[in-house]
Amino acid sequence: MTTEWLGTVRTDIPARLDRMPWAGFHWKVVLGLGTVWILDGLEVTIVGAVASRMTERGSGIAVNTADIGTAAAIYVAGACIGALLFGQLTDRLGRKKMFMVTLGLYMVATVATAFAVQPWHLFLMRFLTGMGIGGEYAAINSAIDELIPARNRGQVDLAINGSYWVGATIGSVAALALLSPLFSPSLGWRLAFAIGGVIGFAIMVTRRHLPESPRWLFIHGHAEEAERIVNRIEAEVRAETGQELPPPGSAITVRQRKAIPFREITRVAMERYPRRMILGLALFVGQAFLYNAVTFDLGTLLNGFFGVTSGNVPYFMAVFALGNFLGPLVMGRWFDTVGRIPMIAGTYLVSAALTALIAVLLMNKALTTGSFMTLIALTFFVASAGASSAYLTVSEVFPMETRALAIALFFAIGTAIGGVTGPALFGQFIHSGNVSLVAIGFFIGAAAMAIGGIAELLFGVRAEQQSLENIARPLTAEEEEMEPAERESLLRAEHEHGLSMESRREAAERRERARLRSKRRRTLESAGARRFRPGPGTRLYSPGAIGTSGTASRHAAIAEEALDREIDEVAHALEHHGPADRDTLAERVHGRTWGPGRFRAALRQAVREGRAQESSPGRYNQPEK
Template identity: 70%
Template structure:
């Protein structure tokens, strides 16, 4: 429900309505329609890496050196930076959907033209504009994904989507494997078809995107309230029809002031004056992953060919292995970013990969690596680094206010990538071209230092964003403006009166608050145990029981994640009380657990057992714990 009492003031519960949705086909459509852009990026980067050695051989149809390959990679990254900066501001001004259709179109045109390259300068130009399209995608796509995916699933989904880059990488390597086979295609034709393959995949993605809606969060922020309401109503109707789940009431509402687009100068002011720690964190994360990733990925083919004697036609085999390790990292570790937490997982993946790169550099310099051992170390390193790199995009899209999200992603991606993503391929390309193992090892040491910098920044400045709504992590600027307006005080008081609960609802809320307080106290005690008490980083706010949905304070957002868990616990308990001892799979069917999101049912069931609300009879069979008064030391009557 949204109300607008004056022309530029809007009160809405749209963010809460989106965050409470159970997992459904709608969310899979978002993942497929938007997340697959990373497949395109992976396809582009890997094709260049796989065909790089072919482009330097006689008869390729284009005369390039290994240094030219590094320059082309740098220009691709430079184009991505320009595209992110240019389209990042436009995506906040004109909307997510318009821009992710435009940027995909730019990519399609540029990648087709690359297939007709006849000279290095033409190849460089096409690669630059291909990067422009991909860079523009970053800000529009990450903004839309994080604004449409429920808070409880955002970390895992975001990492898996960003990790899908390596699905494209694997496809690119397999396609290149066939196209570089001179028994099938001439040496001057196969690599051209490889670039054209990106166009075919892009057309399929464009078709799916036509059915992805505009972000309702962006719409109401720009005053298009009725359109936002229609989209959310349609999504809710689709989800109810699919799942049969009765949606709980929204947990909170916010009041915002409609305002125009925000220029870069104001974004920089907000980022570095209002959120200086978060700004430093975003830069360090992006610089670290951009240097290491772009350096190794773009030059892996020439590295294998020049130092390990791998034939250019065999390079794609190794690229497939490299892609597999990179994809399984965020896929397998992704859920831990929502459960273990952002700070330990991000810092762990960055510092762990840095340590492995140091070992790789030492062994490479000493000549103690074979092709097999080199690839084993590379795969272990990027299993961790891939999850860390994906979390950089997640972090900058979470920790800044909604009005600046597209610009923030663009600014930090462009700045970090310009520093790390351009210098990395240039340095590595020239180091490899020199044929000196010590220089290449030096490049690896630099990459390890850059990743370590990101890990240390996360330990010091990291934000515990797991399970929180975007409006909780960073309060919208326009919400603060609206609530600070003295003309709003009468309306705010009226809203409080209108939102007062009935006596029965109030008693239920008090009982819920006590349960949430108990869990928060247990988590706080857990954080203080052992070495955890000295863990650096921003602490989690303690839950303050209050009227979620009342205006005037930001505390109303802090409870949304805990309330969602409490609702899931109640549903599980009620189902067992109604049906008696039940198999786990049957219980999941009773409560609609498959629609809660990846592993949400498992986590809620484990929490119910830990709290004594559910008894575990066997490995797969559960029963109610008895009257609720026996399971809780404090109930609603104690409040």
């Protein structure tokens, strides 16, 4: 099969979507689509937490620790196949069709797991559950990036990616309650699996009201339907905010297509970017082996070698989840300030060293339960940020048209090698009861992570603060030169939107101010000790973030111009209406429609630039000239 081109179209739909104020529609997108990471965190953690109870006498299912490792490997294999299958179908049939189908598959399979009485039933349902989760990644990431306004995309991605560990925490707490003496050994673990189905049903209700991605529609030859959807969203936002929408930015030219097959992605990767292909595989295999092996088998490891009862395992899983959440939160900004290569290589190599240390101490029987969990939490505090950089790297270093499917392809291959073998191998080692074999498993995990770190040092790409198009030129890039008739038509459209020469001059000045502000910020963030300051940078990473496309960097200039407009509104409100407290000022400028946290950010920046002054705590006025 070859790529089928449908023609060339020039459209302003992306600009219209990106310039919208934040409204209820966007909250529906976040709740309906972004919560998929909660499901993944819930699934991975809850299995690790209830695994030891399933192996006990009276659990109602005849499985041992080796079977638990096998079930985990089968789940990951299902996720790989689901990503490949539904990744193709998402590109061919649309985002909405697939994110409804994949969620439905997940719901049915995870609830059916609760009724398993034989190992084969458990294995089959875990495979289907994994397919649903893998398919979710392919459908959801593309839909989120295509529906959220550019100026809010970075913050929304941060919150959504971090919710993976919210799911992990829910799984740990839920398992703690369900594995208590209140429930029989054969009931508690079954209810734990049913929780995923309940959450999935609530998400399904929200998703029913979401539209197909207009970007997908016009790229795939359905421009008229895309226009109708965007018109409907705009009308809904106008009615909610009571404001007219600002004029959209410039239109773009794209070559419409039906689909790009996986073999085309592989050909592009092999011919144009062979070093990047090796890099992607090394990063994916390393993190997939270590993460899946330890996460899925941590409960049986604690139970079998440290005497932790099944009812207490969730406490330790909660500590594990907390370490994973804090790692990206603290180190996230350094990937954009210190740089990709030192941070990716560093997190991989440091986590490899810590994993090897665990192996040595295990082999010498020098670990207590407390010291073991301390080292595990520290290791994955570092590994959590590093593991996600595999997804980030692949999303950045390949052309735009192949990005989503490239992630599915590399995820499937890398995870099939590392993510399937890791849990299965660890499960067998734990079942043997031989601590030396378990130590060997940790040594293998350390080696896999070290190979990823070395590959980053040899083949890494300095992608920090670079536009995606500069890192990898799009395959379908069209020249931006317009014919005279098209330019004249565009100018007429601008005048119809009320853009006078003066307005265009103001827009040019705003772009220049935004450029200078962005330059100052980058200089400050990369200078001296500031670059090591904890907290999220322009991105936050999560092991659940399969498919993150890094579109925030592509729209950095648009976001800076939006910030400049917001600063203007704050300054003008203080000038024309006088001093006000924060809440009153937010009401005057309709700050609620800017998106979560944007009013506070604009107000802080206005104070820094001397366009507003905090006269007393929480109260602001116009500075004296």
